[in-house]
Amino acid sequence: MPEPELRPLLDRLQSLPWSWDGKAAILQMKDADFNHWKQMEWIGFYFEFLCLHHLTPPLTTPGPAYGNVHFDAFYRIPWDLKAHTQTNAKGTEKHDVIINDQTAIQSAVQEYGRLGLIVAVGHAEFNDEDRAFQRWHSVLKGGRSKYERQRIQRGAKSRFRKMSIDIERFRLFMIDPTVLPRLGTYRQGRNANGSPRAPKYSLDLRRIDPIVEIHRPESSDRTSPY
Numbered sequence: 001m002p003e004p005e006l007r008p009l010l011d012r013l014q015s016l017p018w019s020w021d022g023k024a025a026i027l028q029m030k031d032a033d034f035n036h037w038k039q040m041e042w043i044g045f046y047f048e049f050l051c052l053h054h055l056t057p058p059l060t061t062p063g064p065a066y067g068n069v070h071f072d073a074f075y076r077i078p079w080d081l082k083a084h085t086q087t088n089a090k091g092t093e094k095h096d097v098i099i100n101d102q103t104a105i106q107s108a109v110q111e112y113g114r115l116g117l118i119v120a121v122g123h124a125e126f127n128d129e130d131r132a133f134q135r136w137h138s139v140l141k142g143g144r145s146k147y148e149r150q151r152i153q154r155g156a157k158s159r160f161r162k163m164s165i166d167i168e169r170f171r172l173f174m175i176d177p178t179v180l181p182r183l184g185t186y187r188q189g190r191n192a193n194g195s196p197r198a199p200k201y202s203l204d205l206r207r208i209d210p211i212v213e214i215h216r217p218e219s220s221d222r223t224s225p226y
Contacts (some may be wrong), residue, residue, distance in 0.1 A: 010051065012055045012222065014214055017050070017203060018167045019167070022137075024062060025043075025049075026140065036048075038141045043165055051072070059073040062074075066104040069114075078112060079116040082119045083120045086122065090157075093207050096186070097200075097206050099183070099201045100198055100200055101200055102201050110170045114174050118170060121171060122165045122169070126162055167216060169214060169216060171205070174211050186201070187199050188200060
């Protein structure tokens, strides 16, 4: 997609906040009746929420559907929106971004010639051993979810939660027939009925170059009111 066609999207992206606080983000989504405010992995859903408020237009949401898989948005082509933390809670670097259902992506590329992907990349601060952020979120939701109760019954330890993230850059990718063979495969395990879940594509940020990057201004400490 030529840059003049991308310009309305790039201009709007630069208006997004660069610092996302977990509690403030979750409360914003809750107050706006956004469906996913209860989700543990709030960062990805908050990015969708911000794009819904800042990037429409030029984006329209949701994007096209293939089977039961919806893309996040549409602007000339389908787009997906992903938030990526550069390390996990142990400080290990992460490079793979899990995208979407492989069959749906192949169908979108076949129909439109390409698929757009916007990745917000940043450094996250994780919950401490006290799990204060997790307990706050659980109380706000009205108690433990079914998933959390099942985890406790299994005796599994809860994962560290992301409390905040400072976005360093937004990276835009175009996935076309030349890029598809370079994507990895992410296998999701099984559904509740035991059937295997459809595999997703993953994108290695070290192997595939973005078409555009928007870097955080050095002086920016802009946080989110939407």
